[in-house]
């Protein structure tokens with residue numbers, strides 16, 4: 001028995017997408033970003049399919065610990081670093097590389113003198129204004145780190161682009177220039193580019209690249225799809241019809257009666273809702289595939305159900321297959337109908353949704 005709502009994961013395509021990264025950045029080492037439960041695709045599942053990368057990046061210490069406990073042996077970089085002695089101990093115990101981005105972290109480091117060492121990236125804030133040291137503070141921070149016995153040498157350097165998905169924004173050029181200027185004459189590997197940097201900004205390609213969303217086959221650029229970059233989507237999101245009924249002109253559908261029927265039609269109820277990660281803010285008209293054909297969402301998204309207008313599919317019946325995103329329905333397009341970015345949709349798939357490796361289906 002198949003669960004009503006399920007995700008099919010085309011994990012083989014991860015290697016294909018990695019090839020696209022290598023084509024774009026042939027001389028760079030690759031740090032595959034698998035934070036956020038592998039962008040909703042499963043942390044371990046993705047890691048196990050990508051063990052030929054140079055490193056994995058996760059956001060938090062516990063994500064790195066999970067990877068190590070599962071036997072992943074690649075270099076693992078924890079992008080948010082640590083905020084306490086305990087987290088620092090875990091980084092050491094689990095051989096996780098750390099991002100040093102704040103003076104609070106330097107204070108903790110200054111109290112530690114053990115022999116055990118950890119790999120470190122110094123984060124420079126070139127304009128994102130999230131994590132990292134300002135360029136003016138760099139020289140003194142670098143000196144301090146160089147003298148910290150707990151930090152393995154050589155130290156590496158990272159910055160993060162704030163608006164690389166807008167190919168017309170000069171901010172990216174400024175960030176790259178400031179990073180280079182700050183590190184002039186300093187030895188050590190550098191990393192700038194996320195997916196948008198890899199696909200859109202050749203000057204951002206340095207020693208290491210950090211692809212996230214593109215590995216999952218999704219375009220980082222608004223208005224474009226992964227296919228336009230030669231990428232293949234990993235996740236398909238499916239469910240089925242559980243009821244089909246007629247509605248008369250003038251009747252309303254769903255909570256708050258937000259959709260009113262203009263002329264009699266056939267309505268389908270699909271077993272998927274925000275309890276599965278289908279976005280509640282999906283607007284009326286968001287496309288859904290029923291039996292492979294597009295029909296519009298009508299009414300509000302509930303926790304366990306959505307309703308669609310089956311005017312174009314009058315013979316559809318309970319049990320028929322429904323696709324929320326996947327083949328012929330890019331997640332990027334759904335995101336636009338939901339006023340969000342595709343990252344949030346794939347990350348938002350909930351525990352209830354059974355994830356199935358497409359290799360098991362053949």
Ligand SMILES: *Cc1c(COP(=O)(O)O)cnc(C)c1O
Pocket residue numbers: 033035079160193194195196210211212213214220
């Ligand atoms: C999430 C993240 C990435 C990956 O970004 P994508 O847009 O998904 O490619 C790279 N670097 C850092 C620091 C990140 O937080």
